[in-house]
Amino acid sequence: MGAGKSSVGKRVAKALGVPFTDTDRAIVREHGPIPGIFADRGEPEFRELEAAAVRTAMATGGVIAVGGGAVTHASTREAMAGASIVLLTVSPEAVADRIAGSDRPLLANGGIDAWQTIMDERAATYAELAHAVFDTSRRPMSHVVDDVVAWLRAGGDTSTENEGTA
Numbered sequence: 466m467g468a469g470k471s472s473v474g475k476r477v478a479k480a481l482g483v484p485f486t487d488t489d490r491a492i493v494r495e496h497g498p499i500p501g502i503f504a505d506r507g508e509p510e511f512r513e514l515e516a517a518a519v520r521t522a523m524a525t526g527g528v529i530a531v532g533g534g535a536v537t538h539a540s541t542r543e544a545m546a547g548a549s550i551v552l553l554t555v556s557p558e559a560v561a562d563r564i565a566g567s568d569r570p571l572l573a574n575g576g577i578d579a580w581q582t583i584m585d586e587r588a589a590t591y592a593e594l595a596h597a598v599f600d601t602s603r604r605p606m607s608h609v610v611d612d613v614v615a616w617l618r619a620g621g622d623t624s625t626e627n628e629g630t631a
């Protein structure tokens with residue numbers, strides 16, 4: 466949440482001339498705003514919708530920005546098999562402004578403290594799945610985009626773990 470997946474992903478896809486899917490946007494288009502889905506149907510149902518959105522996006526190909534919680538769901542992790550997975554990181558100091566006023570339901574009552582707790586819970590899963598890691602805390606978005614594009618153009622190697630440099 467707030468690392469830059471949606472904004473960086475869109476620009477990476479444009480630079481490469483390939484399709485782009487933001488799975489959150491796809492879910493909103495079909496099912497309405499995310500806070501409403503969490504409130505009316507609960508997080509487990511959101512994760513099912515997200516898994517389906519990731520499957521559809523994988524069939525389309527190109528660049529896919531998932532929500533930060535997507536990889537907490539086993540069937541979503543399975544759907545991502547074969548993809549070159551880029552992890553974008555951000556420090557709490559840098560993310561505070563980015564998430565201020567956010568409507569992300571998991572941050573509704575806890576702000577930056579909730580963000581930190583969630584990141585700590587997910588850190589091991591993120592590290593395990595990532596094929597490359599880029600930190601976005603103190604770099605202009607265009608530089609992050611250039612780094613990701615360069616890594617993908619070099620093959621986006623899924624066989625070597627965490628090859629990217631932050």
Ligand SMILES: Nc1ncnc2c1ncn2[C@@H]1O[C@H](COP(=O)(O)OP(=O)(O)O)[C@@H](O)[C@H]1O
Pocket residue numbers: 466467468469470471472473530563601602604605606607609
């Ligand atoms: N490298 C960056 N430097 C500064 N702001 C950024 C950077 N990357 C993203 N942002 C900003 O952070 C906010 C959250 O980005 P977003 O793409 O929605 O992240 P995510 O999809 O990972 O939650 C947006 O307002 C975006 O413009």
Ligand SMILES: O=C(O)C1=C[C@@H](OP(=O)(O)O)[C@@H](O)[C@H](O)C1
Pocket residue numbers: 466467470471489499531532533534535569570571
């Ligand atoms: O981390 C999460 O559980 C979530 C992250 C959000 O996406 P971003 O990571 O793009 O903010 C969105 O999918 C939803 O609010 C849940």
Ligand SMILES: [Mg+2]
Pocket residue numbers: 470471472489530531532
């Ligand atoms: Mg996003």
